[in-house]
Amino acid sequence: MIFNPAAGGGNSVATWHIVKDELNRRGVDFRVRTSKHPGHTVELAHQIAKFNDRDDTVLLVIGGDGTLNQAVTGIREAGNTTMPVAYVPAGSGNDFARANRISKDPLTVLDAILDTQAPVRVDIGEFHERTRDQHGYFVNNVGVGFDAAVVDAANQSRLKGFLNRVHLGTLAYILSIFGVLFNRHAFEARVHVGDEHDIIPNAYICTTTNHPYFGGGFPIMPGASVIDGQLDLIVVEERHWWIFIFLCAQILLRKKLDFEGIHHYRAAKLYVETSSLEFGQMDGEELGTRPFELEFNVTDQLFWMGDLNPQ
Numbered sequence: 001m002i003f004n005p006a007a008g009g010g011n012s013v014a015t016w017h018i019v020k021d022e023l024n025r026r027g028v029d030f031r032v033r034t035s036k037h038p039g040h041t042v043e044l045a046h047q048i049a050k051f052n053d054r055d056d057t058v059l060l061v062i063g064g065d066g067t068l069n070q071a072v073t074g075i076r077e078a079g080n081t082t083m084p085v086a087y088v089p090a091g092s093g094n095d096f097a098r099a100n101r102i103s104k105d106p107l108t109v110l111d112a113i114l115d116t117q118a119p120v121r122v123d124i125g126e127f128h129e130r131t132r133d134q135h136g137y138f139v140n141n142v143g144v145g146f147d148a149a150v151v152d153a154a155n156q157s158r159l160k161g162f163l164n165r166v167h168l169g170t171l172a173y174i175l176s177i178f179g180v181l182f183n184r185h186a187f188e189a190r191v192h193v194g195d196e197h198d199i200i201p202n203a204y205i206c207t208t209t210n211h212p213y214f215g216g217g218f219p220i221m222p223g224a225s226v227i228d229g230q231l232d233l234i235v236v237e238e239r240h241w242w243i244f245i246f247l248c249a250q251i252l253l254r255k256k257l258d259f260e261g262i263h264h265y266r267a268a269k270l271y272v273e274t275s276s277l278e279f280g281q282m283d284g285e286e287l288g289t290r291p292f293e294l295e296f297n298v299t300d301q302l303f304w305m306g307d308l309n310p311q
């Protein structure tokens with residue numbers, strides 16, 4: 001088990017105690033590793049996956065989307081393709097849990113995990129960023145532009161810790177949307193998908209996603225699926241602020257974004273390039289600012305989810 005006490009503004013600690021007490025009550029054999037600093041979960045998962053000598057080991061992750069991302073990354077970097085991951089969500093956004101219909105209740109999730117008989121394969125994304133020769137994996141999405149600026153603003157917000165403590169973490173993203181809305185400018189995005197080559201001169205949102213949700217439950221791409229072997233890319237052109245508010249309302253109402261100025265691509269391999277300095281984010285974690293050259297492809301990961309399998 002890998003536990004991140006910093007996830008969800010510290011709310012994960014209560015989740016951890018619930019899971020630990022229940023496992024002890026049931027007499028389940030487990031060992032715990034605590035993530036102590038940024039990037040530590042990658043190291044821990046790498047060590048566990050590299051040196052595990054039991055065929056029946058499951059890596060249980062307690063934390064947010066970023067913790068899950070790092071655990072999967074560590075396993076993949078260790079070259080282990082057989083160790084499944086179980087997940088008890090305890091973060092701010094928990095978008096991966098939404099996409100896979102994983103309950104918010106720790107005991108409900110734990111019951112399903114302990115009743116599971118075999119792992120399932122779930123899509124995840126893989127990317128290579130050429131500008132800094134950076135390689136990685138994502139369970140939710142990678143965004144450039146507006147959504148990444150929102151993530152940056154939300155993570156820097158003094159209110160986020162308080163909102164997490166009162167279980168209103170999604171509100172931090174909503175408040176950040178309005179803070180960023182009037183301070184962002186369009187940028188040029190180049191998209192290559194198969195034989196299709198598009199230049200979008202006034203892109204505002206440019207997000208490659210593994211499932212419908214972003215930023216605490218916003219269904220930015222309702223048709224996306226974690227089991228179709230595809231990634232979805234949405235590029236939204238800059239429009240008047242009132243049109244953007246309308247689009248946000250459509251997202252909240254789970255309506256399909258089928259309007260002029262919205263470009264949608266679906267494929268197993270995608271390429272996105274920006275020429276200007278833009279914010280970037282991966283699974284809610286900041287990638288900094290840079291011109292991006294991103295190659296994406298879909299792969300899969302074994303998850304131990306029982307009856308909570310994605311539909």
